[in-house]
Amino acid sequence: MSERSEVTYGPVEVLDEVGSTNAELMSRALAGAPHGAALRARVQTAGRGRRTHNWASPEGGLYLSILIKPSVPDRVLPGLPVAFALGVVHALVGIGCAGIKLKWPNDIICTRGKLGGILVELKHSMGEAFAVCGLGLNIRAVPFEPSDPSSLPGAGVEDCLPAGSVDSALDDLAAAVRDAALEAVDAWASAIDAAGVDAEPLTGIIAEYNELLAYRDERVRVSTPDGSISLDGVLVGVDTWGSAQVKLADGAIQAYDAALVSIRPVV
Incomplete structure (x- = not known):
């Protein structure tokens, strides 16, 4: 320190x-x-x-x-x-x-x-x-x-x-x-x-961030304010650049930038 x-x-x-x-x-x-x-x-x-x-x-x-x-x-x-x-x-x-x-x-x-x-x-x-x-x-x-x-x-x-x-x-x-x-x-x-x-x-x-990450390994919705992106997937975690890693229906893992999308739990 x-x-x-x-x-x-x-x-x-x-x-x-x-x-x-x-x-x-x-x-x-x-x-x-x-x-x-x-x-x-x-x-x-x-x-x-x-x-x-x-x-x-x-x-x-x-x-x-x-x-x-x-x-x-x-x-x-x-x-x-x-x-x-x-x-x-x-x-x-x-x-x-x-x-x-x-x-x-x-x-x-x-x-x-x-x-x-x-x-x-x-x-x-x-x-x-x-x-x-x-x-x-x-x-x-x-x-x-x-x-x-x-x-x-x-x-x-x-x-x-x-x-x-x-x-x-x-x-x-x-x-x-x-x-x-x-x-x-x-x-x-x-x-x-x-x-x-x-x-x-x-x-x-x-490691600590991913441990505290809400909705990790749960289904979430990824969306943009203008509605151009709206899809469901499983939040896998966050990478070392701060991007959310979401596993989509086809098994692919997509990275998302917090400046562009929001993630909320699927209700």
């Missing part, structure tokens, strides 16, 4: 209200904020998810963004969101959560539904790559009417705890997530460094 993982970080800054913690931290990153800087908002008015989806951010949830400056080659940066997601899972398991899985590419789910989502935004400035890694996490389930019957219902961290309640204050949970995420990213960067020219984006983390 890199020496940077031994750094002790200060408190996570808390804002009463902000449009988006990712947007705010991105502005600070471009102005020179350091690796490990983190913002939490009590309320977000313009929270965002993947593919420009809005993320409801009422008071009581964890809305957190962390600035990460990974010391890895650009070609492996697609692995950063997975390393970050693994860190989030480590933090949740650390407070006693059970049954946590990652829905490809990096939604946080449990047996009762979706707990949260991750949005990682990469930039280059002054020749240096950095990422703002955002997490929106429900502490209590937020009811909503899904537009698609295969969509997961909302769930909360409380649903994953034996006692049914979160003992940690949001400030403590935010710090635990921040620390676990930075540690996971540092461990990933160390594995990348050790692999040298043979490193691929998920080097060092592929």
